[in-house]
Amino acid sequence: MKWYFPREHGAWAMLVFPYWTGAVMAGVSMTHGLFFAGIFFVYLLQAPLLAKLRQAKRNDIWPSFLLYSFLGAVFLLPQFWRDPEVLALVMAALPFFFINMLFAKLKKERLLVNDFAAITGLSWLLVIAFYLGEGFISAAEVLYAGLYIFFFMASVFHVKSLIRERNNPSFHRISFVYHLLLPVGAVVLNLYAAAAAFFLTFIKAALIPSEQLRRPMQIGMIEMVNSIIFFVLILAGYF
Incomplete structure (x- = not known):
């Protein structure tokens, strides 16, 4: 059984620093930690997903995909249920990750526009984290x-x-x-x-x-x- 993990060093920084910048701006709370756990597993989820898009015949991605999906849902769905506006903010970032999936499918991930899309989507986490703490942006x-x-x-x-x-x-x-x-x-x-x-x-x-x-x-x-x-x-x- 193969487990998929993102390997890009820079992408980890893009995941961590914008989110916790927004959290510190708003005042760090337990909600920030729980929501980040969900975001973390969703981020892990993109590794098997992109591997499948690059090579459609790969079927060893499913254990990772299903586990990360389940754990992400465990942490994120309660917050979405309590405050649907958080879900709306997350949905606002999804088009940028769809762009990443498209470039993975086309095998053109090295283009700058693909990097820009990923960076924009992850930087939006700052806004989400601030909203989690303050209830407005x-x-x-x-x-x-x-x-x-x-x-x-x-x-x-x-x-x-x-x-x-x-x-x-x-x-x-x-x-x-x-x-x-x-x-x-x-x-x-x-x-x-x-x-x-x-x-x-x-x-x-x-x-x-x-x-x-x-x-x-x-x-x-x-x-x-x-x-x-x-x-x-x-x-x-x-x-």
Whole structure:
């Protein structure tokens, strides 16, 4: 019996940091922990599901699929029953994951638009977590979810420039300009904590020698540390 687990290091950061940013903004409660457990199992669920979409003949995905589905339902359905608006917020993110499934079926998962769809759907968890704590959402939470989208897209550009696009000068230039525009845009919007976080992201991309980063584990650890710094600075700016 084979158990499927997501292997992408970056995707774990995208699952954890936006959600707990929203939870801290609203005030962490037991509800946040229980709901995150459900989200965690739904996230695990996408591994066997995407494997099936890539290879339709695979039938070893069902133990993982059924177990993750059951556990996700155990944690999520009670919250949906108590507050249907939470279900509506979750449904708002589903189109982005349908896009991921489509690209998995087409075997074009490396396209930037596929990364953008996944990042947008996971960053929306910030809004959901805030609603779980406060019972409402405002433009501020949507804005901070947007900051996470820009941040994680910077990570995608950086990682691709180190691995798959290592020998593509045009991609490196696009990545450099994107990283440079992020702190500038944050300053224009008077989001100074975000500007500081984006500036550190720019420094990371511009100054760390790519020759020293050839192993995915090294790259993943640096991106995780950068995500923690972003998490701390974003919350500092919010409060």
